[in-house]
Structure formats: C-alpha cells, structure tokens
Amino acid sequence: MSRILAIDYGTKRTGIAVSDPLRLIAGGLVTVETRQLEKWLADYFARENVGTIVLGKPARMDGTPSETWRFIEPLAARLRQAWPDKEVVFHDERFTSVLAHRAMLESGIGKMARRDKALVDKISATIILQSYMEFNQ
Structure with missing residues (x-):
C-alpha cells in the first residue's frame, strides 16, 4: 500500500x-x-511509494480562504501536473499551529525548543495528516 x-x-x-x-x-x-519543496518531493517520491498528497487548506474562522491560499492552489496544480499518478487533496488546517504548540507543551518540550518554528511546522503537518486519516477511515 x-x-x-x-x-x-x-x-x-x-x-x-x-x-x-x-x-x-x-x-x-x-x-x-519552501523554495526547495518541489525538489525535495521529487527526491522523496523517487525513493518512497506515495499515493496521496494532502495539502493543508488554510481558512479563516468563517471558512473563507486565508491569504496563504493564493500559494496553495498553484502548488496543487503543479503537483498534479508533475505527479499525475498521485492524488492531491486538501484538508482543513485551522488550529493546527495551536494544537502543535499545545502538544509540545504537554509533551514537556522545553521553552527554547517550543520556539523552533521548524518543529511547529513538522508537528502541524503531522496533525493535518492524522486528522485526514481519521476523517477518511
């Protein structure tokens, strides 16, 4: 699989x-x-069998697209064109940064590590993926 x-x-x-x-x-x-994202994906896809790409869909509280959406839509189009064998889907990413910070706090990660935005981004991606998987089971 x-x-x-x-x-x-x-x-x-x-x-x-x-x-x-x-x-x-x-x-x-x-x-x-981010400027290295598509090259990184090409390298990863050459090594691993990925069937679905889930993009976090940034939205405001009222459900309208946030400012970042203008970058996400063209990215999705480029991914679909570069890898037509992979399904590209969107999943709501509201609150993922808040949940990531909360998870870091509850896990006992120190204050300096919690300021690591790269760690927050990775945890946010994990929350998006977990939510997508739970929603689609």
Missing part, C-alpha cells in the same frame, strides 16, 4: 509528515525551505 504525505505549507518553511505504508500511523518527517 502507498503512503500518504501531508504538507503544511508556509511561505518560508514547509512542514512535511508521512504515514506508514499501511496508512495507520502519521509521523512528522521534516521541515524544508
């Missing part, structure tokens, strides 16, 4: 999480510089 890869897109950094091959467990993988 193929893995599911989740992307928490940011204008500077992008968090990435991936499922195990059985699609049971979501785990944070890495945070990459």
Whole structure:
C-alpha cells in the first residue's frame, strides 16, 4: 500500500509528515525551505511509494480562504501536473499551529525548543495528516 504525505505549507518553511505504508500511523518527517519543496518531493517520491498528497487548506474562522491560499492552489496544480499518478487533496488546517504548540507543551518540550518554528511546522503537518486519516477511515 502507498503512503500518504501531508504538507503544511508556509511561505518560508514547509512542514512535511508521512504515514506508514499501511496508512495507520502519521509521523512528522521534516521541515524544508519552501523554495526547495518541489525538489525535495521529487527526491522523496523517487525513493518512497506515495499515493496521496494532502495539502493543508488554510481558512479563516468563517471558512473563507486565508491569504496563504493564493500559494496553495498553484502548488496543487503543479503537483498534479508533475505527479499525475498521485492524488492531491486538501484538508482543513485551522488550529493546527495551536494544537502543535499545545502538544509540545504537554509533551514537556522545553521553552527554547517550543520556539523552533521548524518543529511547529513538522508537528502541524503531522496533525493535518492524522486528522485526514481519521476523517477518511
């Protein structure tokens, strides 16, 4: 079975999480510089069998798209064109940063580590992936 890869897109950094091959467990993988994202994905897809790409869909509280949406839509189009064999889907990412900070706090991660935005991005991607997997089971 193929893995599911989740992307928490940011204008500077992008968090990435991936499922195990059985699609049971979501785990944070890495945070990459956004300008290197598509090259990183090409390298990863050459090594791993990924069937679905989940993009966090940024939205405001009223459900309307947030400012970041203008970057996400073109990214989705590029991903679909570059890898037509992979399903590209969107999943609500509201509150993922808040949940990531809460998870870090509850896990006992120190104050300095909690300021690591790359770690927050990776945890946010994991939350997006876990939510997507729970919603689609």
